[in-house]
Ligand SMILES: O=C(COP(=O)(O)O)[C@H](O)[C@H](O)COP(=O)(O)O
């Protein structure tokens with residue numbers, strides 16, 4: 234090859250190799266740019282090209298990506314109702330990627346191209362991960378096996394709760410709320426995404442006091458209980474917190490994976506393997522990437538990344554039933570369970586505006602191999618946290634027993650009260 238220009242990054246008859254990473258993008262070309270030119274520029278900028286024609290020759294390894302498929306979406310698919318939107322597929326050679334480095338991969342496939350003037354909008358919709366790239370990552374250490382192995386929850390989802398107000402509770406009150414929730418029937422106490430190590434509730438004190446309440450709740454109920462404590466911080470500090478969690482005898486850590494960053498998650502995953510800890514991934518800030526359907530990185534791809542870097546549980550939404558906007562919870566959950574060259578699966582976590590009255594519809598959509606998480610839907614119960622936890626547990630048990638909420642509510646006053654309070658409506 235004498236030199237490379239944009240045209241060299243488009244070949245509609247190209248047949249990707251099995252080892253290629255194939256990405257699907259949805260693009261809206263800029264004014265005056267045809268879709269083929271835009272597609273070739275996407276492939277170029279995300280692999281080894283730039284705006285100028287480049288010399289090649291000795292000392293050059295051909296690491297070009299190839300745009301090989303273009304499908305016009307038409308019909309007002311643009312944000313402004315225009316007709317230029319297209320879905321394109323780009324194949325990336327395996328050698329372009331540093332094995333086991335998520336930051337490097339993302340600097341290719343979701344890097345400069347997100348701001349290219351050649352497109353008005355661009356969204357990374359989906360990735361087909363080849364074996365070489367996928368297995369250069371650790372994947373989840375436990376995946377959905379935590380449900381059975383930590384909690385022995387055969388036919389029901391595991392339940393988690395996040396104390397509300399989300400920040401501001403003292404350590405003592407936080408631990409008490411945990412006790413009330415655990416003894417009411419939830420399996421996991423969970424920190425909120427913005428609770429880490431603040432003066433009103435320091436990390437280490439919270440860890441120790443909550444686990445003491447956890448032990449008491451286990452004794453009282455005879456059920457295993459655990460705690461998703463939020464270790465999110467700078468990487469070194471996070472590793473210290475992970476060590477503390479293991480030393481105090483907890484099974485999990487929680488990480489805000491998007492705000493923390495994938496490289497740090499990979500580092501935490503390594504330490505968690507040494508210590509035998511599972512990782513609960515909160516996705517706060519994902520919507521900055523995935524909410525606008527024309528632009529960014531889809532939640533589907535963020536979930537794929539989460540699995541590769543090795544989280545065990547991941548928030549994937551409520552199939553449209555809760556308080557937050559959701560992208561294809563059911564399809565994403567299915568992907569998290571599909572075979573991926575032997576990597577473990579991920580346990581999906583449904584959360585955000587859930588309460589007992591939503592449980593049947595939620596589990597009809599997601600199945601029971603999930604974690605159901607409720608904050609307001611437990612602590613906002615008219616009779617308090619303990620009754621709120623009993624109500625959620627009763628709703629889930631009813632589902633496992635193939636009984637209606639109404640029939641279960643006849644024997645569970647807590648569930649009756651929750652249904653009277655919130656009905657089966659989705660909150661906003
Ligand atoms: O605090 C909550 C839910 O509280 P509540 O039960 O009171 O709504 C979680 O942070 C959100 O579920 C995150 O959203 P997602 O799970 O969609 O990432």
Ligand SMILES: [Mg+2]
Nearest residue numbers: 395399425426
């Ligand atoms: Mg929260």
